[in-house]
Amino acid sequence: MRRWIKFVGLAFTSLTGLACLIIVAMLAIILGNIAVHGWPRLSWEFITGQPRAGMTAGGIFPAIFGTAALVLLMTLAVVPLGVAAAIYLHEYAWQGSKLVHVVRLALANLAGVPAIVFGLFGLGFCIKFVGAGMDRAFFGGALAFGQPCILWAALTLAVLTLPTVVVATEEALRAVPRSYREVAYAAGATRWQVVRYVVLPQSVSGILTGTILAVSRGAGEVAPIMFTGAAYYLPYLPVKLNDQFMELGYHIYVLTTQSPDVEATKPILYATVFVLLVLTFALNLTAVLIRSRIRRRLRAG
Amino acid sequence: MSAILEARDFSAWYRDHPALCDITLEALDHEILGIIGPASSGKTTFLRSLNRLNALLSGFRVEGTIRFRGVDIYREDVDVAVLRRKLGMVFAVPVPLPGSIYENLLLGPRLNKTKTDTDALVEKSLRAAYLWEEVKDRLPQSAFALSGGQQQRLCLARTLMLEPEVLLLDEPCSGLDPISTAKIEEALVELKRELTIILVTNNVMQASRVADRTAFFLQGRLIECGATQQIFVNPREQETHEYVSGRFG
Amino acid sequence: MDRPGDELLLKGRRRIVETLLETAVRSSAVLVIAALVLIFVFVAKEALPLLTSGDVHKEVTPWTMLRQQQDGEFVWQPVSEKPKYSLPPLLVGTLKVSVVALLIAIPLAILAAIFTSEFAPQQLRELVKPVVELLAGIPSVVIGFFALMVVATWLQDAFGFIFRLNAITAGIGLSLAVIPIVFTVAEDALSAVPQTFRDGSLALGANRWQTAWRVVLPAATPGVFAACVLGFGRAVGETMIVLMASGNAAVMSFDPRESFRSFSATIAAELGEVVYGSPHYHVLFFIGAFLFVITFLLNLAGHWYVGRLRARLEGKLKA
Secondary structure, three states, rough: OOOHHHHHHHHHHHHHHHHHHHHHHHHHHHHHHHHHHHHHOOOHHHOOEEEOOOOOOEEHHHHHHHHHHHHHHHHHHHHHHHHHHHHHHHHHHOOOOHHHHHHHHHHHHOOOOHHHHHHHHHHHHHHHHHHHHHHHHOOOOOOOOOOOHHHHHHHEEEEEEEEHHHHHHHHHHHHHHHHHHHHHHHHHOOOOHHHHHHHHHHHHHHHHHHHHHHHHHHOOHHHHOOOOEEEOOOOOOOOOOOOOOOOHHHHHHHHHHHHOOHHHHHEEEEHHHHHHHHHHHHHHHHHHHHHHHHHHHHHHE | OEEEEEEEEEEEEEOOOEEEEEEEEEOOOOOOOOEEOOOOOHHHHHHHHHHHHHHHOEEEEEEEEEEEEEOOOOOEOOOOOHHHHHHHEEEEOOOOOOHHHHHHHHHHHHHHOOOOHHHHHHHHHHHHHHOOOOOOOOOOEHHOOOOHHHHHHHHHHHHOOOOOOOEEEOOOOOOOOOOHHHHHHHHHHHEEEEEEEEOOOOOOHHHHHHOOEEEEEEEEEEEEEEEEEHHHHOOHHHHHHHOOOOOOO | OOOHHHHHEOHHHHHHHHHHHHHHHHHHHHHHHHHHHHHHHHHHHHHHHHHHHHHHHOOOOOOHHHOEEEEOEEOEEEEOOOOOOOOOHHHHHHHHHHHHHHHHHHHHHHHHHHHHHOOOHHHHHHHHHHHHHHHHHOOHHHHHHHHHHHHHHHHHHHHHOOOOHHHHHHHHHHHHHHHHHHHHHHHHHHHHHHHHHHHHHHHHHOOHHHHHHHHHHHHHHHHHHHHHHHOOOOOOOOHHHHHOOOOOOOOOOOOOOOOOOOOOHHHHHOOOOOOOOOOOOOHHHHHHHHHHHHHHHHHHHHHHHHHHHHHHHHHHHHH
16 A cells, blocks of 8 residues: 555656656747757848848848837836836835725736737827827827837837836835834934835845846737837838837747748748847846845845 | 933823833933833833834824923924934844945934034944944945944944934843943943933843833833832832842743 | 924925825826726727717627627628628637647646645756746747747647647647746745645655645645636737737637637737728727726636635634
């Protein structure tokens, strides 16, 4: 009987370990496949050049530039807002209050909203409501901001990544020992002074982690920007807030599903996917490393 | 000597749980007032009520008054930050903040944006905390490199940088070695000349060594308060007698 | 006469600055709520004409969308001479791919979570969790690309499907996106079970797998269930993977080997060419609002179960 139990136990344990292995293998297969097919096509020209010959040759610099510009705008919007909201939740609000409860509920739900619904939000609110209103008020009805452009795409992504920044910032704030705050209060600090001189300086790595994760998410999401500003081919780079832009993820989507000659564009496609993957992977890895370093430091005391 | 701090019928609750009951107690100018009593007797609660640090906890409620130089500190229009500078606090566990020794000391002046000569004040505070000789050449070093006793003296010096009128100490020597304890006690006796000191201590012997007057708390009430000599040799209340002679603790 | 205590009293200017700062951070928190509300309001606003406008009703009403359109068939064909809007094909498509994805993701993720929290040594745990986080960090467009380019070919070579892009292909891709969330929530739930539960069981002579199977897992059930619910929500809402790997055929079929169309993919595929203000436009927004409500409810359910787990564990501890 003992041997039977032991056998079942071993089988069960192995099964769960196998599941882990399968998941790790899935990750490895995707990364490996894309690396193997994408790496050969990579070159300096690819990263810095313009697309040529109907996307079968040349480079993808405009898409890289567009992605970078998009994500930069998004960060400028989401980080101050997210950090401020987290500061309110953790440093200012009375923990039992109704407002705190509702905000946390809203955050959790915001994180679960489908990406395409964010796209609809960008279209219905940013473009058709705010943008159209701005056109009426400032541009005499001419079409300036009431159309898809990098500003609205960035704002849409900012709302999408807001939960990421708030959660990461709160985690960082929570990690600051209560005793530090007590010492500061006892020395005559006001609430804001405690945040500014004691809490925030200690939370920088955590906030950085959240920012990096948000950037990685923003660079990878396509559905929210499909109708709010991304374009397949543009002869210009986005320099004004109401310009459209090329973007890596969107480029991949269009090239994959609408390319007239799949075999010809395959090398470029794989290379583009490789670039996007490396970018998001590197960002995620950095964030994970920073986070585990913070957690290790905390455990050491 | 006049009373610089005066509590009158002061009571406090954490939500529905009573912590202090009708405390009437004075701290006289330039004295060391010791507060003794077993755990959960309300000593720390009382101390934290003096600089309103208990306000950080939600559900804390008070009744009665505490006056500092005649002003009821629980009035709506009192600037709590100013109050907490005038009544500086040192905690039981030394809490050096991340940064150098010098940066730790600058906490007070930074918060108040005072224009006093900080270097002179740094030396003065470190000397008063009996720490100057040991760290005068190590000011840029991390505060975490100091020993436990040194860290606590640093915290004392940090509080002195606020130039307070009253010093509130919450079991400052718990967990320190006897030498560090002795140094801190010496420092307090010297500081008495410039400030008033209220010292909460678990160590009955420490009170007998250092305090001019001693108050005995038990289960949130003030049982007895008087000259230290009298409390230890000839207490009026039975409970005081039992506690100081070690019958319970 | 100036009394010595007067300097204690509050100066006006500093109070103003502090109040301003507090208002600023509180407004940021309120903006979070506002964002969620605005999303729903403006999506629903564009969907409203479907319920209220007579012009739209000439072409489609919420009731006709649930019924057969022509020749007793459910057809979704908004772009044709006589537009047909029938939701059931999209519903079946969404459910089809979600079921496939969950059938793969839930067992894998939960077993892996059990391994990570109950059997794995610390070092392995610190390897698996970041790996799952990295998996979560792969953009869905990349997963969709992989499913379409690679998985579809493998499956076709292995099983000879008629349709290269179908619910199985898309379901496998989708599972890659669902695994991280199910794993994370389930692992959190299992780790939240206090060590005392395990110690008690081991002290009674049970070995580790018996402890995991009979003590820890039952204790963490609400949390594990929440993981599945949240995973389902993720599957229903995912757009890019399904858009790229489903074949985009709005056919009503329960066969997972056939191409299909999901709600979110429909919006993504058709919103680009739709005429602003047309009935088709409003129907797409209606589907969006519907998706919002469904995932909102699933999220609420999931978090309610996590709350139940916490309450149950705390209750047991008190007892």
